[in-house]
Amino acid sequence: xxxxxxxxxxxxxxxxxxxxxxxxxxxxxxxxxxxxxxxxxxxxxxxxxxxxxxxxxxxxxxxxxxxxxxxxxxxxxxxxxxxxxxxxxxxxxxxxxxxxxxxxxxxxxxxxxxxxxxxxxxxxxxxxxxxxxxxxxx
Numbered sequence: 001x002x003x004x005x006x007x008x009x010x011x012x013x014x015x016x017x018x019x020x021x022x023x024x025x026x027x028x029x030x031x032x033x034x035x036x037x038x039x040x041x042x043x044x045x046x047x048x049x050x051x052x053x054x055x056x057x058x059x060x061x062x063x064x065x066x067x068x069x070x071x072x073x074x075x076x077x078x079x080x081x082x083x084x085x086x087x088x089x090x091x092x093x094x095x096x097x098x099x100x101x102x103x104x105x106x107x108x109x110x111x112x113x114x115x116x117x118x119x120x121x122x123x124x125x126x127x128x129x130x131x132x133x134x135x136x137x138x
Contacts, residue, residue, distance in 0.1 A: 032065075037072060051081070053088070067096075071105050078110075093127075 032050035035041055039055035050065035053073040060077050061067070067081035073088035084096045087103040094100060096114040104122030111127040119125070 033063075037070070069106075071103075
């Protein structure tokens with residue numbers, strides 16, 4: 001049995017499907033940067049896209065896209081992001097240009113600044129809130 005063959009004249013038809021059909025081009029969006037569980041980052045960390053934290057970060061953290069903080073993640077840093085979904089612990093100020101969503105397992109010790117804030121029952125916040133105004137990214 002041949003793995004590759006050329007079609008015979010009798011096999012050709014106008015409805016033949018080519019062997020390779022390119023996928024429709026999807027909008028170009030960079031993959032998220034992931035700091036996995038068990039990974040520790042010490043220092044200044046920045047990304048021009050989305051960031052998912054499941055490990056530990058100390059220092060400063062900035063992401064132009066969405067920041068997702070997993071339930072077991074621990075951040076000891078001032079954080080700036082386009083938007084943030086927090087399920088873990090953040091010890092430091094958190095500034096988001098658009099929105100901050102705090103899940104029920106979120107633990108925040110620091111100030112929050114954003115246009116909008118969503119807080120699930122059970123989330124803990126120890127800090128000041130500044131919600132509703134335009135933020136300025138630094």
